[in-house]
Amino acid sequence: MGDNKIIFEKEVAETLGIEAAIILELYKTKEFDDSLSEKDIFKQIAAECPFINTKTLTSNFEKLKKVKLIKLKSNQYKQSTESNFDLKTPNKNYNDSKIKISPTWIPSKETIEVLELGGISINFAKSKLKEFKIYWTERNQARDNWNILFLDYIRREWATENSSNKGMPYCMNKNWIPNEDVFAVLNLSQITKESALSYLKEFIIYWEENGTALKSWNSKFIEHVKRKELAYTNKNGKENIRNNEPGKFSKGFAERKRDQSWAKEFKL
Secondary structure (H helix, E strand, O other): OOOOOOOOOOOHHHHOOOHEEEEEEEEHHHOOOOOOOOOHHHHHHHHOOOOOHHHHHHHHHHHHOOOOOOOOOHHHHOOOOOOOOOOOOOOOOOOOOOOEEEOOOOOOOHHHHHHHHOOOOOHHHHHHHHHHHHHHHHOOOEEOOOOHHHHHHHHHHHHHHHOOOOOOOOOOOOOOOHHHHHHHHHHHHHHOHHHOOOOOOHHHHHHHHHHOOOOHHHHHHHHHHHHHHHHOOOOOOOOOOOOOOOOOOOOOHHHHHOHHHHHHHHHO
C-alpha cells in the first residue's frame, strides 16, 4: 500500500463491504504496537480514512472485531467503542495452504449464519451443496476460500430462484419497469431518472411487438436510453447511430421513397 493508494482484498469487499475491506487493510499494513489501546488504533485508522464518516467507520471496525479479522489484546478492549452490529461472516484463513475440495466438505457454522442473516433458506443451501462440490471436484482446483465461494454461489442461485422468471428468458410485457440500479447506472452518464422514463413506453411497445425473449431487460433499456440521449444531444441534428430498435429511421423519407432495392429480389 503506497501513500496515496489503498489496495484491499476483493473477497473481503464482496463479503463485508468496501469500507470494512479498507479498514482491515489499514489494520494489517500499519502493524500497530500491542501497547496501543483500541481507541488509539481506531483514531489512527480514522485519520487515514477522512472519506468515511465516523458512524460507518465505527460500525465496520466493530464488525471486523466480531468476526475476528481484527484481533486486539485483552488490555485493548478496555476502551472498546459500543456497537449493535451483529453481522457474522466466514473468516478466510490467510495462513492456510490451498486445498482441493473433498467429498465430505461442508460450509462452516459462520457461513450458515451469514446465509440466515441474508434471509436465505438453509434447506435451499443444503440442496445446492452436492452440486457445488461436484462442480469444484471436476475442476480439480485447490483454493483457500471454500466458504466464501460457497456463500457467493448460494447468493447467486437464491437470487435466480426468487426472480420472476427463475433465470429463464422472458418476453417484454406492458407492466415491465426497470429496477433502481438502472437509474443509478444512467445517472453516472448524467441521465436523470425522469429523462430515462420518458423513453420507457416506446421501449416496451417496440419489444412487446418484437417478441424477443431475454433473461434481463435492464441492460437493454440502458443501451436504448443512452442511444436516444446521444441522438437528442447531437449538435448537428443528425442520427449517427444505426437504429434497428425504437427510434429514428436511418434514412430520410425522400431517400427511402426512391430506394427500390427491395424489388431486386423479384424477377418478373
